[in-house]
Amino acid sequence: MTVDKDIIQEISESVEICLAPDGKEYPVTGRQAVNSIARARGISGRDVEVAALERGIIPRCYLRNIGAIGLEGQIKLLQSSVAVVGAGGLGGTIIQLLARHGIGHIIVIDNDRFAEEDWNRQSLSTEEGLGEYKAIIAARRVGEINSAITVTPYVEKLTRANAHKLLKDAKVVADGLDNLPSRFAAEEACRELGIPFVYGTIAGFSGQLMTIFPEDVGLSSIYGPSHSLPERGVEVKTGTPSATPAMIAAWQVQEVIKAITGIGKPLRNRLLMLDAEEGVVDTIELGT
Amino acid sequence: MASITVRFYSIYRLYLGMDRLSLQADDLGDALAQMEERVGPRLREQLQMRGIELDQKMQDFSLILVNGINIRNLGETKLREGSVLHIFPPSAGG
Numbered sequence: 001m002t003v004d005k006d007i008i009q010e011i012s013e014s015v016e017i018c019l020a021p022d023g024k025e026y027p028v029t030g031r032q033a034v035n036s037i038a039r040a041r042g043i044s045g046r047d048v049e050v051a052a053l054e055r056g057i058i059p060r061c062y063l064r065n066i067g068a069i070g071l072e073g074q075i076k077l078l079q080s081s082v083a084v085v086g087a088g089g090l091g092g093t094i095i096q097l098l099a100r101h102g103i104g105h106i107i108v109i110d111n112d113r114f115a116e117e118d119w120n121r122q123s124l125s126t127e128e129g130l131g132e133y134k135a136i137i138a139a140r141r142v143g144e145i146n147s148a149i150t151v152t153p154y155v156e157k158l159t160r161a162n163a164h165k166l167l168k169d170a171k172v173v174a175d176g177l178d179n180l181p182s183r184f185a186a187e188e189a190c191r192e193l194g195i196p197f198v199y200g201t202i203a204g205f206s207g208q209l210m211t212i213f214p215e216d217v218g219l220s221s222i223y224g225p226s227h228s229l230p231e232r233g234v235e236v237k238t239g240t241p242s243a244t245p246a247m248i249a250a251w252q253v254q255e256v257i258k259a260i261t262g263i264g265k266p267l268r269n270r271l272l273m274l275d276a277e278e279g280v281v282d283t284i285e286l287g288t
Numbered sequence: 289m290a291s292i293t294v295r296f297y298s299i300y301r302l303y304l305g306m307d308r309l310s311l312q313a314d315d316l317g318d319a320l321a322q323m324e325e326r327v328g329p330r331l332r333e334q335l336q337m338r339g340i341e342l343d344q345k346m347q348d349f350s351l352i353l354v355n356g357i358n359i360r361n362l363g364e365t366k367l368r369e370g371s372v373l374h375i376f377p378p379s380a381g382g
Binding site for chain 2: 086088089090091175176177178179180183200201202203204206207208220221222223224225230231232233234235237238240245269273275277278280282284285286287
């Protein structure tokens with residue numbers, strides 16, 4: 001979108017100088033000014049934030065991101081859509097961290113409602129939200145965390161039939177699913193759409209993750225061909241304790257950020273195996 | 289005969305109390321048979337103690353990769369010197 005000179009002027013008028021932990025001074029603007037300009041101009045908060053960043057003005061809420069990803073990185077995040085498939089243990093944490101990171105548009109896909117047994121590990125679940133749709137609660141929480149960005153909730157289960165429709169606008173897709181057939185469906189759709197898929201799964205104190213680009217061999221290297229897959233794994237017996245999903249979800253978010261900004265080395269064709277019970281992290285190089 | 293390493297992950301490493309096993313094997317079938325003989329009973333016993341009842345061989349309920357490729361995708365079963373087998377249980381939680 002084009003931002004007229006008046007908006008630039010208004011942003012500039014809102015600027016304060018902030019002394020950051022690195023000892024340097026940065027021009028910053030605040031959420032109140034961003035929202036006020038956005039409302040008055042009928043544009044989104046993220047468009048105002050992008051216009052500010054393009055002129056070296058940092059929205060204060062992203063100040064601690066900039067040292068790691070730079071102004072350009074933050075602009076890329078604000079201009080990106082990320083889909084999160086599943087808003088449970090992995091997805092709930094992924095969604096909230098993406099909102100805090102300043103992903104401009106978050107697509108949430110989940111057809112399930114919160115149950116009491118979700119409370120131990122699903123960070124979007126609360127006593128008050130019992131019985132509510134996870135995607136709707138997720139959208140509400142994103143608005144509470146970061147009102148400058150937009151969120152599209154779909155109360156739907158991802159299938160081969162609807163995957164293209166739900167994922168087509170995403171730059172990256174994050175896996176918060178809880179069964180293998182849906183993961184293969186999501187991976188296949190991402191491959192066809194040319195979108196990276198950040199796979200993650202958990203069981204007990206263990207978890208795995210990997211970023212699968214469309215040309216990578218992906219899940220079949222780990223599981224073999226998609227026919228004859230079990231729906232569930234060992235997690236039905238080992239359970240999913242409180243911290244394990246947060247550990248893997250946080251790492252998945254780093255992979256999403258890296259894929260969008262181009263920073264760092266993605267976990268491509270390398271399966272990361274986290275074993276929190278033994279305190280060990282391994283990576284398995286996958287054959288191609 | 290090739291020298292190979294079997295690497296255990298997740299609960300297998302914990303339940304077996306080891307993260308690797310060194311073997312001399314002719315081919316994949318030989319390696320899997322030796323692995324089954326060396327650690328299969330102990331793993332099944334440990335799983336059973338935790339309510340996971342399995343009477344099949346390890347290869348029937350585990351994910352096994354040879355040099356990073358699932359054995360169900362492999363066209364040939366020959367192992368080269370230094371080959372690594374990675375073995376862990378399927379997990380699907382989210």
